[in-house]
Amino acid sequence: xxxxxxxxxxxxxxxxxxxxxxxxxxxxxxxxxxxxxxxxxxxxxxxxxxxxxxxxxxxxxxxxxxxxxxxxxxxxxxxxxxxxxxxxxxxxxxxxxxxxxxxxxxxxxxxxxxxxxxxxxxxxxxxxxxxxxxxxxxxxxxxxxxxxxxxxxxxxxxxxxxxxxxxxxxxxxxxxxxxxxxxxxxxxxxxxxxxxxxxxxxxxxxxxxxxxxxxxxxxxxxxxxxxxxxx
Numbered sequence: 001x002x003x004x005x006x007x008x009x010x011x012x013x014x015x016x017x018x019x020x021x022x023x024x025x026x027x028x029x030x031x032x033x034x035x036x037x038x039x040x041x042x043x044x045x046x047x048x049x050x051x052x053x054x055x056x057x058x059x060x061x062x063x064x065x066x067x068x069x070x071x072x073x074x075x076x077x078x079x080x081x082x083x084x085x086x087x088x089x090x091x092x093x094x095x096x097x098x099x100x101x102x103x104x105x106x107x108x109x110x111x112x113x114x115x116x117x118x119x120x121x122x123x124x125x126x127x128x129x130x131x132x133x134x135x136x137x138x139x140x141x142x143x144x145x146x147x148x149x150x151x152x153x154x155x156x157x158x159x160x161x162x163x164x165x166x167x168x169x170x171x172x173x174x175x176x177x178x179x180x181x182x183x184x185x186x187x188x189x190x191x192x193x194x195x196x197x198x199x200x201x202x203x204x205x206x207x208x209x210x211x212x213x214x215x216x217x218x219x220x221x222x223x224x225x226x227x228x229x230x231x
Contacts, residue, residue, distance in 0.1 A: 008067025022216025
C-alpha cells in the first residue's frame, strides 16, 4: 500500500525519516509530506491535492497524521473517503466538528512557536532525552497563528467507513478504549468509526523520535491484511 505520513506541529517531512525504512522493509511505498498553508482549510486542501495525485478508488492510500496533523488528515479523508483505505493516528485523534487542535498554544509575534518544555505534561515528554529535545528545538518551525484554533468541519459520512488505527502513547490503550466506549464528546468521530483499532506504544508524544522502529512496526501491523481479506 502507498502510505502518506503527515507530521504534527512544528515538524516537517523529515520528522519521519527513521520510520520510513520500517514501512519500506515491509513492502509499502511511503512518502512524508510537509504541511503547507496558513489555515486549516489550506493545509487540508494540500493533502487532498496529493491524494488526487497518487490515489484511486481501486488503489486507495493509507494516510497517517501525528498530533495536530491527525485532524488535518481526517478532514482530507472526509473530502476524499474513496481514496483513503486506512487512517493512522499517531498519538492523536480526529476532533469533533466545531472543535480545534489546541486553543491554549501561545501566539508570539503572529505565529505559534514550539512552547518551552515545561508547557507539557510529564507523559508527553517520556523518552525525550536532552539530545532529542535539542534536536527538536533546532528543527522546529513555528506554526501559523490560525492553524491551532481553526474549527474542524466535515461533510461526508463515508469517512466513518474508513478503517482507522490509533497508536496511543500518552494514554494507555485500555483507558482510551474506555473513553471511546463511554461516548465521550471529544471522541465522537472515533465513536462513529465503524472499524477502529487502538494500540499502545509506551513512550511520549513524539514516537518518531523516541521509538521510531517500534512505531513503524505498529503501523506495518495495522496495515497488514486481515484474515478475512485473504483469498
